Amino acid sequence: MEGLERILREHPFFAGLGDASADLVCGCAKNVRFEAGQYLFREGEPADQFYLVRHGRVALELSAPGRGAITIQTLGEGDVVGLSWLIPPYRWTNDARAIDLVRAIAIDGACLRQKCEDDHDLGYEMMKRVVPILVERLQATRLQLLDVYGVRA
Amino acid sequence: MVPRIARLRRKRRDGPQVWTLDLELEDRHASEAPRFAPGQFNMLTVFGVGEVPISVSGDPAAPDRLVHTIRSVGAVSSALTRLAPGAAIGFRGPFGTGWPMEETVARDVVIVAGGLGLAPLRPALYRLLADRLRYGRIVLLYGARSPEDILFRSELESWRRRLDIAIEVTVDHATSAWRGRVGVVPALVARADFDPLHAIALVCGPEVMMRFAVAALRDAGVADESIYLSMERNMKCAIAFCGHCQLGTVFVCREGPVFRHDRIRGLLALKEI
Numbered sequence: 001m002e003g004l005e006r007i008l009r010e011h012p013f014f015a016g017l018g019d020a021s022a023d024l025v026c027g028c029a030k031n032v033r034f035e036a037g038q039y040l041f042r043e044g045e046p047a048d049q050f051y052l053v054r055h056g057r058v059a060l061e062l063s064a065p066g067r068g069a070i071t072i073q074t075l076g077e078g079d080v081v082g083l084s085w086l087i088p089p090y091r092w093t094n095d096a097r098a099i100d101l102v103r104a105i106a107i108d109g110a111c112l113r114q115k116c117e118d119d120h121d122l123g124y125e126m127m128k129r130v131v132p133i134l135v136e137r138l139q140a141t142r143l144q145l146l147d148v149y150g151v152r153a
Numbered sequence: 154m155v156p157r158i159a160r161l162r163r164k165r166r167d168g169p170q171v172w173t174l175d176l177e178l179e180d181r182h183a184s185e186a187p188r189f190a191p192g193q194f195n196m197l198t199v200f201g202v203g204e205v206p207i208s209v210s211g212d213p214a215a216p217d218r219l220v221h222t223i224r225s226v227g228a229v230s231s232a233l234t235r236l237a238p239g240a241a242i243g244f245r246g247p248f249g250t251g252w253p254m255e256e257t258v259a260r261d262v263v264i265v266a267g268g269l270g271l272a273p274l275r276p277a278l279y280r281l282l283a284d285r286l287r288y289g290r291i292v293l294l295y296g297a298r299s300p301e302d303i304l305f306r307s308e309l310e311s312w313r314r315r316l317d318i319a320i321e322v323t324v325d326h327a328t329s330a331w332r333g334r335v336g337v338v339p340a341l342v343a344r345a346d347f348d349p350l351h352a353i354a355l356v357c358g359p360e361v362m363m364r365f366a367v368a369a370l371r372d373a374g375v376a377d378e379s380i381y382l383s384m385e386r387n388m389k390c391a392i393a394f395c396g397h398c399q400l401g402t403v404f405v406c407r408e409g410p411v412f413r414h415d416r417i418r419g420l421l422a423l424k425e426i
Contacts, residue, residue: 061329069329073336078344099332139365140337144325148359149268149298151170151226 004029008105011052012078013129021122028111034098040081047090049106050082056102061095072144073137074099083137085109086130154392156198156243159219161236167222168302171269172234173210176219176242188216190251191276192383192411196391197221198243199232206388206406207233208273209247213280219244222272222304248391250411252277252355253381261289261347263375265366267296267338267358271304273383273410274357282318289352291318292345296338296362299324300331319346338362342369349374357383364421367414380414 005026008014014025032051034040040051040058051058057076061069072094075081081096081104090109116123159176167173189195189209198204205227211220225234236242254277262281266274281291293312297303303322313320321341323334334341339362354370356363363382370380386398386405393407401420403409 059329059335067328071327071329071331071335074334097329136340140340143337143339143361143365146361147298147325148362149296149302149325151224 004031004105007031007054008052011054011105013052013080017125021125024115024119024122025107025112028108028115029105032104032106034102034104036098036100038098040096040098040102040104041092042095043092045092047082047084047092048109050080050085050109051096051104051106053077053079053081054103054105056104057099058102059097059099061097063095069095069097073140080130080133082109083130083134086113086126154245156196156204156245159242159244161238161240161242162218163238164234164236167304170225170234171222171302171304172225173220173222174233174236174242175211176221176244178217178219187247189213189247189276191254191280192251192273193247193249194273194388194391194410195219195221195244195246195248196388197229197233198245199229199236200241200243202232203229204243204245204389205229205233206248206391208383208410210272210275211279213276214283222269222275224269245391248388248406249409252383252411253353253413254280257281257353257355258287259289261352262291263342263345263347263352263354263370264291264293265338265342265354265356265358265363265370266293267362267366268298268302269304270356270358270362270383271295274355275305275308277355278312282312282315285317290347292347293318293320294338294341294345295320295322296341296358297322297324299326300333321345337365339365339369342366342373345373352379354380355383356380360385360421367421377415377418378413381411382414382417383410384412384417385410 058081059071060073061071063069158179162177163175165173191213194206194208196204197207207221210222223230223233225231264274323336327335354375356366384405388406389395389397391406393404398405
């Protein structure tokens, strides 16, 4: 557990996390690995885990009829894969595929949610870490939607 | 100003609708080949069609080769890309301010380019790489629409093999066949390895992308006075006479296209009339 706690606290998502909170989060965490091509999760499935990438890259994909899988974002070392575990209805809205070998810490979303309910300080701490990522990804999506490099008619 | 005459020596496709044209001055003008600074532009004329401003994308160490990278979007740019080798092209220039190359000396240089914005930055990269020891870390962050739209791909791949420049490329959209990054270029700034207190940033791309890139650079700790942008405006006369390119109180053709961010900070978000 000590090794996992150290790895967890070294991840940028949990940088500066206090001892008590780290202890609580660690109880919901485990090390995982995915081979290239393996899916971390699929669209529509319950968002019961999220991942802190330690090594490798993950593609977030959406499939569209006639177009196949479209990669909407790639994430790598230091990133968080999956934010829907914190937001009802706790369901994935895209696929996440390992581009190459991925090593990550998986955190049980239901476990951490319950701990956040029980300890609002921890809940607030998690919100402070998740919301900036949500905002950054929303802004990136807006920029992608603008299609700024496209040819305007 | 009367256009001088150049001949299209060679053209190379550099992406969907994008062509790089090598022009050569007619013999009688060859000795008067203008030396250009990285970031400057020329006015190119297709006779009988019109004139457009195009940034120089070639090597400043070889000024006799007038290299321009053009996307075929309007009447004149489309006509330019349809020309066959040997065709006559009028040109005036070079015009405008260039990238602040002297200020990059001994500093980390962060180049943020989006789409065709890499073209006006390529001369700066040639200059930096030709005299590599004069600079600190060199970081190129480049964003394109899709993998097919990546400009100067073979050159980027060749630069990437060097050990003295960090290059990150991302695209806005891709299929699962693409193994590179997908995401917007400003997001690369936070992960780039440079010293923000001693870095200078050169940014070129669509204005919206530049606004986001500037925000990311400032968040990273780069001062406004160390961020330079190349602005694209409707330049017609190139000598601050006609007013088409006026942005607030500045004429982009004469006082730009390269501006220090603190000079145009208030103008970037202005809505056009």
